[in-house]
Amino acid sequence: xxxxxxxxxxxxxxxxFLAAVVSLIAASCFASSSFSTVNTTPxxxxxxxxxxxxxxxxxxxxxxxxxxxxxHWIENLRAIPYGFSKEWKTPAEVESxxxxxxxxxxxxxxxxxxxxxxxxVRLVIGKRTWMSQKTHAWxxxxxxxxxxVLDPTINWSALxxxxxxxxxxxxxxxxxxxxxxxADNSSTFAQNNWHGQRSAIASAPAAR
Numbered sequence: 001x002x003x004x005x006x007x008x009x010x011x012x013x014x015x016x017f018l019a020a021v022v023s024l025i026a027a028s029c030f031a032s033s034s035f036s037t038v039n040t041t042p043x044x045x046x047x048x049x050x051x052x053x054x055x056x057x058x059x060x061x062x063x064x065x066x067x068x069x070x071x072h073w074i075e076n077l078r079a080i081p082y083g084f085s086k087e088w089k090t091p092a093e094v095e096s097x098x099x100x101x102x103x104x105x106x107x108x109x110x111x112x113x114x115x116x117x118x119x120x121v122r123l124v125i126g127k128r129t130w131m132s133q134k135t136h137a138w139x140x141x142x143x144x145x146x147x148x149v150l151d152p153t154i155n156w157s158a159l160x161x162x163x164x165x166x167x168x169x170x171x172x173x174x175x176x177x178x179x180x181x182x183a184d185n186s187s188t189f190a191q192n193n194w195h196g197q198r199s200a201i202a203s204a205p206a207a208r
Contacts, residue, residue: 035181062117077152102153106137126171
């Protein structure tokens, strides 16, 4: 009989390994998160300033928004210098050319898509990666060809959601018009991390 000794690895290394496995399993659950409608979220007070933007009527008849047009908007917003703001900026403030953070850029992109009549887009608040210490904002856009993650702070184009894996873009809450959502599989994750994030949403830094 062959025996294997675990002693050389040490109990600390084993614990770290087990923690990593648990984290990866949790991340996989987050990847398949679905949203449930809720009456309130911890971010409602912050969202007051841009609620009129989320609930604004489209400027014309509903139409199919092309991926190339969305990517063009993402490129324009990505080119705006990054600068953290405690409060949510309006699209007009972001498009003025001054620095903007993930919150402002996501809302500006939401406004552009929604203005074309698209009603299949959500403003999402969550974690850029499962290791992120601060929250991030992006859009989730569902089309006839699939669901895309739109992040004009970090990326230069739309990303297919199914290609991202389970360890990035982990949703916590979302907004669409006057509707509010909570990511079902992320509720415990959100509750455990909310106590350290009661100030305004902090963004991940701009991509290097």
